[in-house]
Amino acid sequence: MRSKEMVLNDNLEDISIEKMYSFPFEVSFSEIRKLSKGYVKLHWHDELQISIVTKGSVEFIVGEKSYILKNGQAIFINTQRIHMAKSVGDEDCIYHSINFDAKLLKMFPGSIIEQKYIEPVLTAENLNSIEFYGNSQWEKDILGHIGDIINADVIKQKGYELKIYISLLNFWLLLVENENDIFSKKTEPKPINxxxxxxxxxxxxxxxxxxxxxxxxxxxxxxxxxxxxxxxxxxxxxxxxxxxxxxxxxxxxxxxxxxxxxxxxxxxxxxxxxxxxxxxxxxxxxxxxxxxxxxxxxx
Known part of the structure; x- marks a missing residue:
């Protein structure tokens, strides 16, 4: 796990995310109060992102929407969505981010998994982010899987890649099982601006x-x-x-x-x-x- 030091190109793409073909996945953390002016600047990337607040409160801005998440709450940010994060209040704020390429879950190009369960999310113009506040059992379960992913990456015991992969699949399965409950709330169009x-x-x-x-x-x-x-x-x-x-x-x-x-x-x-x-x-x-x-x- 690395401390997040973002590097952007002229198009605001975050190019600091390590591109790994064999296992396209990484975990980073941001001590947001230590960053200049207490915010992570606007950026985007091809990788999917799951961020969970581990200390304090953080405001995430995705497209034209703003969400304030407290310790233990998380957000999923879809591919290529422009976003930023800001500290809330004067206390220290830390969040961990899981970035991964969708191909990690697709099995192989053209698979039924890709067609039925991955591409509909990636190509949904009205789906910029999904927030997890822990208000329902499935959200509590999904927060547990996020924690399992981070812990597996930190400890790196034998087979940790498999543990990460299985937890990511369980995370995605919960999205699929609850898509009517989630996606019905995502009626806002992808910002034309x-x-x-x-x-x-x-x-x-x-x-x-x-x-x-x-x-x-x-x-x-x-x-x-x-x-x-x-x-x-x-x-x-x-x-x-x-x-x-x-x-x-x-x-x-x-x-x-x-x-x-x-x-x-x-x-x-x-x-x-x-x-x-x-x-x-x-x-x-x-x-x-x-x-x-x-x-x-x-x-």
Whole structure:
């Protein structure tokens, strides 16, 4: 098991997940309060994801929906769905994530298992996520299987891959057996703006060091400024400008920790033309000046 240190490409795909052909599966954990600004940034990946909160409370945002999960509660996130996580409150927040390729459960291409029980989930445009609060017996059972998967990965006793595989199958069987109860609640369509959100984020990540305006961001997805703010804020829960500022601050924090560049140079590299404005915003976001933050990390 590894601590989650996400690496994204320009399309916001998480490329830090290890791609293993022989057993396409991994478990990671995120100590979310230790991440910059207390959130895991928006991303997506081909792998299916099961996340369970193991300490505190975490807000998961999937598409345009938001869910607050407490210790012991979990969420299943479908393939290629854009999502993020944020800490809730001031207490420490930790969640464990199980990421696996659907082919692990398919047996072989074209199998009846793939056709009847896997593909209908993967291709369901109205199924972004499923939450497990433990309010029913089948949800308690499914949370137990999630715990079994994580424990097997941690202990790694002889045959642990088989234990993981069997628990994943039992997890999926419960989804199939309760699909009417689950999927009937998933009436929301796959967000039509999901690709536009990805495109806006990609534009910001590529150009944050330059002078960019809201008009530039809106032009990148061929919409008006008002429409850009509307769909972006609905999905990301903040305006494009606020996201740009937060991203610039986060990138500057990396430079403060990992380089000896001057505060002025760092401010300019992340897109702030005025160093005083950068220091003011940095203090507002972190409670420290850039100099104080750098010193605290060195200590």
């Amino acid at each position: 999901e690709q536009r959100v990805k495109d806006v984020l990609s534009f910001i990540h590529r150009n944050y060091g330059q002078k960019i305006t809201l008009q530039d961001i809106a032009d990148s997805v061929f919409v008006s400024k008002g429409e850009c703010c509307r769909f972006f804020k609905k999905s990301v829960k903040m305006s494009p400008y606020d996201y740009l500022i937060n991203y610039r601050i986060n990138e500057s924090m990396k430079l403060l920790k990992g380089s000896n560049s001057s505060i002025l140079d760092i401010a300019e590299r992340v897109g702030f033309n005025n160093v005083s404005h950068y220091i003011q915003i940095f203090r507002k976001k972190t409670g420290l000046t850039p100099h104080e933050y750098r010193n605290s990390k060195q200590e």
